[in-house]
């Protein structure tokens with residue numbers, strides 16, 4: 001893919017599966033003048049994703065793909081990305097694992113946010129695992145997406161203290177609040 005430079009904001013797609021609080025936050029960030037990206041497309045693997053309402057709210061194109069046939073779906077997504085001139089992808093609570101072939105087509109142009117201090121706790125249930133292990137610290141990580149789950153180069157991380165009173169819900173809330181700061185900061189870091 002071509003280099004991500006130029007005077008115009010970089011057309012970006014956000015992939016979601018759920019609530020979309022990071023999506024909403026990225027959309028708001030994209031609207032400020034200094035943002036290097038604009039959000040032109042929202043993709044979800046389910047029509048149940050609450051975050052899809054932000055597509056309507058902010059008048060952004062949305063598309064749902066059910067991933068029944070994974071290969072075909074990825075091909076159709078790639079066609080849509082091309083049609084919409086998308087050059088950058090933010091995964092934000094997207095629950096499907098993209099194939100190596102797909103990722104290679106957008107090599108170095110897909111990033112993700114993960115609710116742990118990677119490389120600790122790749123995958124799901126990060127907060128439960130941190131509490132079970134009596135960790136004193138957790139956090140969130142924005143990283144490049146590669147073919148190996150939650151293993152690409154780290155762009156930014158934020159540490160968060162775990163207190164004795166924390167459970168996975170309180171921790172999730174604390175971490176999410178920091179995610180909303182970290183994701184825009186990571187995007188700024190990439191393009192500056």
Ligand code: GRF
Pocket residue numbers: 016018019020021022023051092093094113114115176179
């Ligand atoms: C976040 O905790 C993110 O780190 C993880 O999924 C959650 C998505 O939350 N990948 P939201 O849909 O952005 O509110």
